[in-house]
Amino acid sequence: MILNHTHTIDLFPIAPYTFDVSFHKPDHFPTSDNHWEPGVRWQTMRWQGIPLGLKFENVGNLYQPCIRLSIWSQTPLDPDFIKGLRQELEYRLFLNLDLTVFNQRFGDDPQLGPIIARWRGMRPLNVSSLYEYLIIAILLQNATVRRTVSMMQIMYKHYGTLLEYDGRQFYCSWEANDLNTVTEDELRALKVGYRAKFILRISHAFSAGFDEITLRGQPRSEQRKALLGLYGVGPASAGYILSDVFHHLDEMDHISPWEQKIYSKLFFDVDPEQPVPVEQLTELFNQRFGGYRALAVHYIWEDLFWKRKNENIPWLEKLIRL
DNA sequence: CATCAGGGCCCTG
């Protein structure tokens, strides 16, 4: 599908805001719906059923942030659509997050302070809808990164839409309805394994009305309950979604074994293969980062993975198993 | 070649 019509609008995040570390997360596995270069991110999006090609460009700075957003579409978009899209992106990109309190509170923390200074203005990144994020969460389960990438790619090939805009090609996600007529065997043929059942059950739930926007307005406990009610979603996936999709900056209910190893090294400087008990990690997070546990760990985590981009971190390589 | 664990979850006992 070739997208020829363009609209351009400006988005104004709350300062401080930093474009690159907010739009590129070195620890996220690569998917063919987006591409980042310094100052630019291409990203497809399906909104109100319409496939869009987005291009975000940094035209501001830390204290006077501005993002120029170009929107490619197959047919012209009316102003109401653009308005709704703007609101949705402001939410998903967390542009209204005011980091002032966080920065003040942890600016003097011996570990977090220098990291905040380095990445000031960074916020978590999620451009996906809840449904799209759930698919990713399912594909992450019990798989290496390489396998997750290949499962995601084959799903895009079969059910996504290839978009061409700005001289580039990216896949755009499908909708839950699109899988209504797909059988478990068809999905299994794509080598997603037992996850086929999860993907279908979740897609059916969304087709039947499971609604992201409604959930946004509910308290975290209700959101968690609703997520855990989805077949194939357990505490790990629910935790990622509550922090990444629903923006709960203090979400830290579940620490999985591989995370436990990395946290043990980062916060206690012990051999990751002899990790400290989860309860001890939880206690440390509560004491030091209470109220902002997810955001604090996000800063430390991203700092580590940016470092990994530039230098070899042997202990980490062993743990992330590409 | 065979075996096994992997960035979970469901189901059973």
Next chain:
DNA sequence: CAGGGCCCTGAT
């Protein structure tokens, strides 16, 4: 509440 099984893949 602990533990087996699940699809597949690549590492050993």
